[in-house]
Amino acid sequence: xxxxxxxxxAYVAVVAALGVVWELxxxxxxxxxxxxxxxxxxxxxxxxxxxxxxxxxxxITRTLAEAGVAFAxxxxxxxxxxxxxxxxxxxxxxxxxxxxxxxxxxxxxxxPVLAALLGLGFTxxxxxxxxxxxxxxxxxxxxATSHVDQNLITAAxxxxxxxxxxxxxxxxxxxxxxxxxxLRAGLGLALVTVVAGEFxxxxxxxxxxxxxxSEGFHAPVLFAWLLxxxxxxxxxxxxxxxxxxxxxxxxxx
Amino acid sequence: xxxxxxAPSVRGTTGTARRPAMAAGTIRVRNVRVTxxxxxxxxxxxxxxxxxxxxxxxxPSGCGKSSLLRTVGGLLQPASGEVRLGEVPILGPVPxxxxxxxxxxALYPWRSARRNVELALELQGVPRRERRERALAALRDVGxxxxxxxxxxxxxxxxxxRVAVAxxxxxxxxxxLLDEPFAALDEQTRLVLGAQLLTLLEQHGKTVLFVTHSxxxxxxxxxxxxxxxxxxxxxxxxxxxxxxxxxxxxMMRRPEFHALQHRLMGLLLPDPPGGDGR
Numbered sequence: 008x009x010x011x012x013x014x015x016x017a018y019v020a021v022v023a024a025l026g027v028v029w030e031l032x033x034x035x036x037x038x039x040x041x042x043x044x045x046x047x048x049x050x051x052x053x054x055x056x057x058x059x060x061x062x063x064x065x066x067i068t069r070t071l072a073e074a075g076v077a078f079a080x081x082x083x084x085x086x087x088x089x090x091x092x093x094x095x096x097x098x099x100x101x102x103x104x105x106x107x108x109x110x111x112x113x114x115x116x117x118x119p120v121l122a123a124l125l126g127l128g129f130t131x132x133x134x135x136x137x138x139x140x141x142x143x144x145x146x147x148x149x150x151a152t153s154h155v156d157q158n159l160i161t162a163a164x165x166x167x168x169x170x171x172x173x174x175x176x177x178x179x180x181x182x183x184x185x186x187x188x189x190l191r192a193g194l195g196l197a198l199v200t201v202v203a204g205e206f207x208x209x210x211x212x213x214x215x216x217x218x219x220x221s222e223g224f225h226a227p228v229l230f231a232w233l234l235x236x237x238x239x240x241x242x243x244x245x246x247x248x249x250x251x252x253x254x255x256x257x258x259x260x
Numbered sequence: 261x262x263x264x265x266x267a268p269s270v271r272g273t274t275g276t277a278r279r280p281a282m283a284a285g286t287i288r289v290r291n292v293r294v295t296x297x298x299x300x301x302x303x304x305x306x307x308x309x310x311x312x313x314x315x316x317x318x319x320p321s322g323c324g325k326s327s328l329l330r331t332v333g334g335l336l337q338p339a340s341g342e343v344r345l346g347e348v349p350i351l352g353p354v355p356x357x358x359x360x361x362x363x364x365x366a367l368y369p370w371r372s373a374r375r376n377v378e379l380a381l382e383l384q385g386v387p388r389r390e391r392r393e394r395a396l397a398a399l400r401d402v403g404x405x406x407x408x409x410x411x412x413x414x415x416x417x418x419x420x421x422r423v424a425v426a427x428x429x430x431x432x433x434x435x436x437l438l439d440e441p442f443a444a445l446d447e448q449t450r451l452v453l454g455a456q457l458l459t460l461l462e463q464h465g466k467t468v469l470f471v472t473h474s475x476x477x478x479x480x481x482x483x484x485x486x487x488x489x490x491x492x493x494x495x496x497x498x499x500x501x502x503x504x505x506x507x508x509x510x511m512m513r514r515p516e517f518h519a520l521q522h523r524l525m526g527l528l529l530p531d532p533p534g535g536d537g538r
Contacts, residue, residue, distance in 0.1 A: 162366035165335055166431070167355035167383045176379065180370050259370050259411065 044226040052227035053234060067239065070201055070212040073129060077136025078197040082190055085141050089148020089186075090178065099153055106149070110142040115203065122208055132204040132212070139200040140193035147189025151182035180258055187251050194247060198240065213239075285346020286310050287332060287435065287469065292341035294327045301327040303492040304341070311434070314461070314468045316478035319488030319496075320528060325471045326363070326439050328493070332469060333358050333437045345435070355384060359428035363440040365420050367412040373399060373423045374408035380431045398430035399423070401460060418449050425457060435467045442477065450474070454481060455509060462506060475524045479517060480507060487527045497527055 026046060032038050033045040040048075056063055092098045118135055125131040155178055163177045205214025213236055220228040287309040294301040301324030309315045317325045330336045332343050334350045343350045345357060359380070367376050377395035386394070399408050402422040412420055421441060428436050441457075442450035458481050461468055472478050478485050479501060487496045502516050511517055 156366075158362055158364050158366045159368060161330075161335060162360065162362055163379075163383070165333060165353050165355065165358075165360040166380045167353055172383060176383070177368070180368070183370075260372060260375055 041224060041226055044230055048227040049230040049234070052225075053231040056228070056231050056235070063235065066211060066213045066216050067235070070198070070205065070214065071239075073132045073201040073205075073212065074136055074194075074198040077133045077201060078140050078194050080133070080137040081140035081144055081193050081197065084137075085144030085189070085193065086148050086186060089145045090152050090174075090182075092145075093149045093152020093155075093182075094178075096153075099149060103146075103149055106142065106146055110146060114138050115200075118204060118207060127208050127210070132201045132209070135204045136197040136201040140197035143192035143196065144186070144189045147185050147192075148182065151185035152178060155181045183254065183258055187254070191244075191247055191251075194243070195240070198243070202236065285348075287467070288344045289328075289332060290341050290344070292328065292331060292338045292343060294324060294331050294336060295339045296327070300339075300492040302331075302488075303494050305488075305493065305495055306341075307486050307495060307498060309435075309467055309469050311467050312465055314458075314470065314481055314483045316470045316472055316482040316485045317488060318472060318475065318478050318485060318524065318528070319493055320490045321473055323488050323491050323493040325488060325493070328488075329437050329439050329469065329471050333360055335360075355380070355431060355433065357433050358435045358437060359431050359433040361424045361428045361436065361438045361441045363443050365412075365424040365441075365444075367420055367423055369412050372409045372411055373404060373415065373419075373426075376412070376423055377427045377430050380427050384431065394430050395426075398426040401429060402426045403456070417445050418453055421445065421453060425460070429460070429464060429466075434465075435469070436461070438468060438470045440471055440473065442472075442474075450477070451509075455507075457481075458507060475521050475528075476512070479503075479520045479524065480512060485524065487524065499523070 029043070030046050033040060033043055044052075092102055114135070117138070118131070121131045121134050125134055159177050159181065160173055163173050168176060202212070202214040202217070205212035206218045207214075209215045209218070213232065216232045217229060217236075220226075220232060289308070290306050292305045293303050305328060307315070317328065319325055327336060331338050332350070334343075334353045337351070345354065350358075368379065371379065374392070374395050377398050378391045381391040381394060396405070396408055399405055399422075402425050404419060404422050404426065407415070407419070410419075412423065415423065421444075424441065428438075442453060445453065454477055470478075470481060482501050485499045485501065487499065488494065489496045499520070501520060503511050503514070503520075
């Protein structure tokens with residue numbers, strides 16, 4: 008309990024310190040207010056935005072829906088393909104370097120193509136988000152699957168497990184930890200990419216709000232939306248951590 | 261020293277000999293050749309393991325003992341020859357008749373000791389409640405009744421060893437194939453555990469085929485010892501252990517125990533020209 012309190016104090020202290028630095032920078036005029044608005048004006052912009060719940064909730068649900076669908080597609084494809092590739096030595100040796108190379112390509116460059124193919128709406132954002140989320144998931148899954156202790160598989164076969172039971176009783180539990188890390192990275196990337204897609208070309212969502220407020224030089228509004236996104240990401244990460252805890256509890260018995 | 265010479269005298273000498281509960285049948289290894297890729301691991305290996313008998317396989321390291329054991333258990337298929345359990349050829353794992361304990365123990369780190377033992381039953385379709393009871397009983401049998409919910413990572417080497425043995429015992433398979441199960445333990449622990457294991461297996465009337473590189477272990481635990489040659493491994497000699505059952509640690513000081521160990525050592529050394537190793 009005291010450990011938790013100490014951590015909370017440290018957390019608040021850092022946030023407060025950043026706020027003070029921010030306030031000082033604007034007070035002393037080190038940075039033009041047009042670029043970095045004063046905390047007070049950001050606060051005002053934030054209360055104005057939050058004062059109209061529908062104007063906050065619409066972009067949030069839009070972005071979360073895009074990111075959620077993108078993540079779901081990437082998770083299913085990444086885990087299924089990853090296990091498949093990881094189980095076959097030949098397939099893994101053929102495709103693992105290819106995945107690593109593709110992962111290094113800034114796929115954002117494909118967005119104009121995706122937009123031309125799928126339009127500027129929901130679908131192209133989902134496609135871009137799914138592409139980004141896919142790689143950390145599939146790479147983590149391939150690696151984890153290929154590293155499963157062969158002896159655990161042999162022992163299960165000796166106890167009478169066939170192919171599917173080896174998969175469900177040995178391989179999936181054995182790869183859970185690294186795959187969950189991959190999923191966490193994938194979720195973050197899906198969200199960031201979807202926001203970026205909306206920022207580049209979109210008419211709704213959090214990214215669009217950022218684009219609109221920055222083009223109009225409404226720095227306080229821009230920063231208010233940034234704060235909203237940061238809080239959202241923290242909440243999402245917290246949810247993921249809670250889910251991970253639950254699944255670990257279910258697995259480790 | 262033929263593979264097929266029966267040895268009723270070994271257990272005939274004592275009244276407390278192990279009695280196979282229901283004779284599951286003799287394991288017959290016949291002319292087995294095991295290969296992996298181009299490598300011939302064993303060549304023309306034949307021997308029997310009779311119900312209730314404890315047979316050790318010894319030989320130079322890397323001679324293919326483990327491959328042979330896996331073949332007996334149906335995890336590998338012989339390139340030629342065959343293994344039968346009773347009259348039935350072994351073509352794949354038969355978990356209700358043959359259980360393994362592996363050298364590295366193969367415990368599932370995310371499963372508690374109890375659930376590791378339960379897995380053997382789960383894969384045989386035993387209902388949850390019965391699984392739990394039998395697993396707890398098996399853990400009590402091996403002296404781990406007080407830590408059923410501990411995870412492998414929280415247990416010492418000797419305790420993990422016992423979990424693996426409990427998992428092999430819980431299935432009611434009559435035959436146990438043990439692949440150097442004490443390899444990772446220090447000398448004292450392995451002697452103590454070996455003696456306890458022997459008592460346990462005698463109580464359960466199990467048939468055992470045991471791969472080891474410890475001559476002392478082989479001499480102390482076995483009814484018969486199959487000595488293999490370097491790779492490709494063939495049967496060099498099959499030796500009856502001239503010690504009564506039940507075994508006691510005191511027997512390790514007997515002259516015949518030393519003589520046996522000496523003889524095994526001689527068999528494992530490279531043949532002198534013209535000699536037969538004796």
